Amino acid sequence: MANGHPEAAAKFVSDDTRTHWHDQAVWWIRQKRDTASAAVPDWEALREAAAGIKRHALSRLADYLEEFERHATALGAHVHWARDAAEHNAIVHKLLNDRGVTRLVKSKSMLTEECKLNPYLEARGIEVVDTDLGERIVQLAKEPPSHIVMPAIHRRKEEIGELFQIHLRTKPGASDPTYLTEAARHHLRDKFLAAGAGLTGVNFAVAETGAVVVCTNEGNADMGTSLPPLHIACMGIEKIIPRERDLGVFLRLLARSATGQPVTAYTTHFLGPRAGGELHIVIVDNGRAEILGRDALRGSLACIRCGACMNTCPVFRRSGGHSYGYTVPGPIGSVLAPARAPATFASLPFASTLCGSCADVCPVRIDLHHQLLALRQELARKKLVSWSKRLVLRIAALVLAWPGAYRLAGWLARQVLPLVPRRLLYARWNIWGQQRELPPMPRRGFRAEYRRQRRD
Numbered sequence: 001m002a003n004g005h006p007e008a009a010a011k012f013v014s015d016d017t018r019t020h021w022h023d024q025a026v027w028w029i030r031q032k033r034d035t036a037s038a039a040v041p042d043w044e045a046l047r048e049a050a051a052g053i054k055r056h057a058l059s060r061l062a063d064y065l066e067e068f069e070r071h072a073t074a075l076g077a078h079v080h081w082a083r084d085a086a087e088h089n090a091i092v093h094k095l096l097n098d099r100g101v102t103r104l105v106k107s108k109s110m111l112t113e114e115c116k117l118n119p120y121l122e123a124r125g126i127e128v129v130d131t132d133l134g135e136r137i138v139q140l141a142k143e144p145p146s147h148i149v150m151p152a153i154h155r156r157k158e159e160i161g162e163l164f165q166i167h168l169r170t171k172p173g174a175s176d177p178t179y180l181t182e183a184a185r186h187h188l189r190d191k192f193l194a195a196g197a198g199l200t201g202v203n204f205a206v207a208e209t210g211a212v213v214v215c216t217n218e219g220n221a222d223m224g225t226s227l228p229p230l231h232i233a234c235m236g237i238e239k240i241i242p243r244e245r246d247l248g249v250f251l252r253l254l255a256r257s258a259t260g261q262p263v264t265a266y267t268t269h270f271l272g273p274r275a276g277g278e279l280h281i282v283i284v285d286n287g288r289a290e291i292l293g294r295d296a297l298r299g300s301l302a303c304i305r306c307g308a309c310m311n312t313c314p315v316f317r318r319s320g321g322h323s324y325g326y327t328v329p330g331p332i333g334s335v336l337a338p339a340r341a342p343a344t345f346a347s348l349p350f351a352s353t354l355c356g357s358c359a360d361v362c363p364v365r366i367d368l369h370h371q372l373l374a375l376r377q378e379l380a381r382k383k384l385v386s387w388s389k390r391l392v393l394r395i396a397a398l399v400l401a402w403p404g405a406y407r408l409a410g411w412l413a414r415q416v417l418p419l420v421p422r423r424l425l426y427a428r429w430n431i432w433g434q435q436r437e438l439p440p441m442p443r444r445g446f447r448a449e450y451r452r453q454r455r456d
């Protein structure tokens with residue numbers, strides 16, 4: 001889909017109440033993250049360790065993937081390799097089809113969202129039930145998740161009540177979260193009991209042991225893999241960590257960064273299939289190997305999908321996750337999407353103030369704002385940025401490079417702007433001015449004012 005972040009964001013911000021409320025809701029999670037991280041004295045050391053482990057794992061990714069395959073196979077799991085989304089979907093479909101499965105229960109997996117697995121399976125007669133509460137809400141609403149940790153954060157509880165009234169026959173006008181959650185639990189229990197297979201994502205795959213580790217807060221991954229005989233676990237190649245003892249570092253960082261909890265409610269280690277069952281692990285590339293080969297962007301593969309960069313980003317908070325038009329929104333999505341499809345997602349690296357807050361909170365220290373800057377430069381080189389923006393930036397670069405030109409531009413602005421009629425100053429071409437007022441022009445420039453104050 002062609003993505004224009006500014007247009008989609010304009011639609012979101014046109015509802016002032018929702019924008020404000022979304023901003024507050026997401027910021028509240030950011031504050032919980034701050035409190036939780038401040039309570040860990042060695043937080044910065046943990047971040048440093050996590051970044052180091054990921055850097056090392058990515059530098060020897062092929063070796064660790066093979067080691068993981070060996071150990072997982074020895075435990076009785078079947079490992080499948082998928083080059084892209086099409087191969088991934090075909091593998092999952094064949095596993096289900098060969099066993100006559102017509103209903104799949106699925107816990108949260110951004111990878112399957114990325115591969116568009118649900119519509120693929122549904123078109124082939126398989127019912128897919130998302131069992132994470134937020135995921136189920138957006139599935140019923142027929143829309144994509146807007147956040148990787150809180151998929152329905154853009155929806156008010158009243159809207160969820162209306163949705164549940166239609167699909168789950170809850171009481172009209174009900175919006176009490178406890179009541180609605182209870183209704184969802186009953187609804188999902190029936191789905192779990194009738195499912196022929198369970199699919200989960202993978203938070204970490206341990207090369208040393210062949211274990212896949214899945215973290216949830218609702219226990220839905222455990223229900224989905226305990227009842228049906230077939231468990232399919234889908235993971236991107238970057239989910240590998242070398243040793244079991246590395247897990248402690250990531251588990252301490254993940255939940256605190258994501259929701260401010262000390263640890264996720266359920267952290268399940270799957271070491272081979274359960275007795276009498278089957279475990280199939282699908283390892284997917286889908287463009288990751290190409291990112292691995294790019295020095296400026298390689299670090300983005302260290303992401304553990306905690307969502308903290310979204311919760312802190314002033315652009316995400318005010319424009320909502322759907323405005324990014326990609327499975328993963330926010331600062332990390334603004335790196336991953338254009339890295340894969342630059343022409344489609346050319347506006348995303350500009351959906352950032354480059355304030356660096358995302359990098360400050362990232363538990364694996366990804367230098368997101370530097371990556372966004374590198375992508376902007378690349379997009380400009382490829383002429384995927386509008387000519388008007390390129391022209392303005394070229395002029396700005398010239399003015400900023402020459403102190404004389406900078407002083408002259410400042411002087412001109414102070415003299416001319418107060419004389420320009422308001423009609424012209426706030427005309428359609430001035431996008432910046434459409435929602436803001438220019439501040440009153442100062443009588444003198446910064447340098448002159450500074451000198452005057454020093455003199456006085």
Ligand code: SF4
Pocket residue numbers: 257302303304305306307308309310332358361362363364365366368
């Ligand atoms: S980039 Fe960092 S902060 Fe953002 S989701 Fe990934 S790990 Fe979390």
